Amino acid sequence: MKLQHTLGGLEGLDPVQPEFRVFVEPWEERIFGIHTAMMALSPQLNLPQTSSTFSTVWTWADLRKGAEAMNPFDYFKYRYYEKWLGGISGYFVANGYITQAEIDARTDEYLADPAKPLPSGGTPDVDDRIHTYLMDGDSPWHQWADKPRFAVGDIVLVGDPPTVEHTRLPGYLRNKVGVVETVYDDAFSYLCSTGPDGIGPAMPVYCVKFDPQHLWPGNAEPGFSIYADLFDAYLRPVVDRAAA
Amino acid sequence: MTDRFAYPQDREARNAARVRALEALLIEKGVITDQTVDKVMQTFATEMGPFNGAKLVARAWIDDVFKALLVTDTMAAVAQLGLPTGAAGAEGEHMRAVANTPQVHNLIICTLCSCYPWPVLGLPPYWYKDPSFRARAAREPRAVLKEFGLEVDPAKEIRTWDSSAQIRWFVVPERPDGTQGMSEDDLAKLVTPEAMMGVAVALPQAA
Known part of the structure; x- marks a missing residue:
């Protein structure tokens, strides 16, 4: 990191x-x-x-x-x-x-x-x-026949994969819990493989809502929410958290 | 110990000479042409820029149906307005607009780099690329907006959107008071890039 x-x-x-x-x-x-x-x-x-x-x-x-x-x-x-x-x-x-x-x-x-x-x-x-x-442009959009793993309203845990040379997963979201706000249509590839970080091939992308008080307890302004667009590979079902 | 924050005295002259050296060598080696950089800049002056975004916002202010489409299917709305071809081009293939309301103020950031919707906003201003802005807007957006001169009512919710995948975001600011009866073209003049990223609101009508 x-x-x-x-x-x-x-x-x-x-x-x-x-x-x-x-x-x-x-x-x-x-x-x-x-x-x-x-x-x-x-x-x-x-x-x-x-x-x-x-x-x-x-x-x-x-x-x-x-x-x-x-x-x-x-x-x-x-x-x-x-x-x-x-x-x-x-x-x-x-x-x-x-x-x-x-x-x-x-x-x-x-x-x-x-x-x-x-x-x-x-x-x-x-x-x-x-x-x-x-x-x-150079659209990263791809058709996607499968059902996305997550639906709007699902609680998700953000993973913490190793960053080798490149990631699209902001550090402040790693190991944090959020709620899926949007499931984007179909799938998006990334410009290159990021190796163990996990993105590259086409996969669903979600917009996930986070509570700043959960990200920075006692140290974030009140009255706001933060949202991030996250590739499927970065997310875990929240049950993983209890098992961890 | 080296002083990591010391800059050479001729910092800018050296940068300018180095980029000119690079451009000269790339022309000589056949990588780019002697027109390439000027033509790229011309495209951003005429075809891809905040003038497109301002038109989208102005139309949204006078047409509620269009505004609803702009936030639910941004690309369909962009296609409908008959903007130049590049309005869905590079760095804007998949865009999403969020609308400010009396209850919600939206702010667009990119904490990992400087993702910005080129076709409708052009190139990102320096404030957007500033590491202090990118870091602080995630945790204390009201304090940051205040430094831009924008006081957001404490009763209003702020939504901060971090552009971490390939969706490019922009804000539809609220229509300013006192703009009834203004033409669509004049309304577009009230819309700044800053308003479309959420660090400002649309300008009130010029006196």
């Missing part, structure tokens, strides 16, 4: 920063655009082949794994898109698209001459595919 997995409810933090901008430095747009292009050009998608040389998988899961693997102090230290820049540059080096020496040398060039223009290149089919991806 990493700090990044269990941010929800963490105490002792500063006031929030009502910063309404999406990008606080002009360079941040560039890394956002690169990330979006990588997702759109990732080869597992059912989209037309293009002239792009991008040939390895990149999804949100890869970006999230990078953030979850960070030293937690670095996670708090770096601004949002600084983390993206580090993770994405590292990915391109690790997968052999560029070398560390190339990016270091080029960084020094642009540091010395920030106005130096970008090179030209590329064909429109690449950008057409990226636009198609943004318009169509």
Whole structure:
């Protein structure tokens, strides 16, 4: 379990920063655009082949794994898109698209001459595919013939599977009891297998309601409820609790 | 001992140079084109953004049947409004709207990362990605909303929704008082991204 997995409810933090901008430095747009292009050009998608040389998988899961693997102090230290820049540059080096020496040398060039223009290149089919991806998305929905294990109103116990490199189960909900508020239609897959954490293949997803007083006894505000969307693999029938 | 919180003096210049170096190399190696990043940003300026969400909310304010559909079958409501194709695109393939009422105030968070409904809200503002916001909104939403300048009546229930799977959430704020007779387009102008995430309410009518 990493700090990044269990941010929800963490105490002792500063006031929030009502910063309404999406990008606080002009360079941040560039890394956002690169990330979006990588997702759109990732080869597992059912989209037309293009002239792009991008040939390895990149999804949100890869970006999230990078953030979850960070030293937690670095996670708090770096601004949002600084983390993206580090993770994405590292990915391109690790997968052999560029070398560390190339990016270091080029960084020094642009540091010395920030106005130096970008090179030209590329064909429109690449950008057409990226636009198609943004318009169509990449739905994780799958048909599901079986009856979901849980129904609205069922009391469920949240599991506590090992987190290896990635999870979609917030730490503050582990081993806690909630009530199913919604059973979403059919099933949803996840972007990758999370191994012993348990998600990846299509499975039902539920919205589960939790009482903050149960999550943080005596240490949560009154008069509110918290809900989370949880994959089937993360939930246990509540009878498991008595047997445990 | 290293000072883990020391930043280099030229932090932003170095970040800017590094991202430009990366973009230049990716163009040269044929990964992306010299148009890619600008075109992505153009899509978020024109086709996927809070202007779509504001239209959904404005329609919900003037049409109770549409509002009911928006909260019970969000994707059907989005399809009905004739928004651009991308209104059900990336990061919005499966969305769910929750409506504020005199009794309930809704707040959307993502404690694990920064899940956000791109097609109807565009890209997440910095406050949404702030670890302090993400941590604290789960346990003390009223205190957090107060820091945004929003005092929620203690008699009102707050519902906080943590976007931990693949559903993307947004809030239908309440229609402000004094907006009777306003056109749908003018109503849409009162709806901010913050109101559609629950850290603000829709703006009152401009004087």
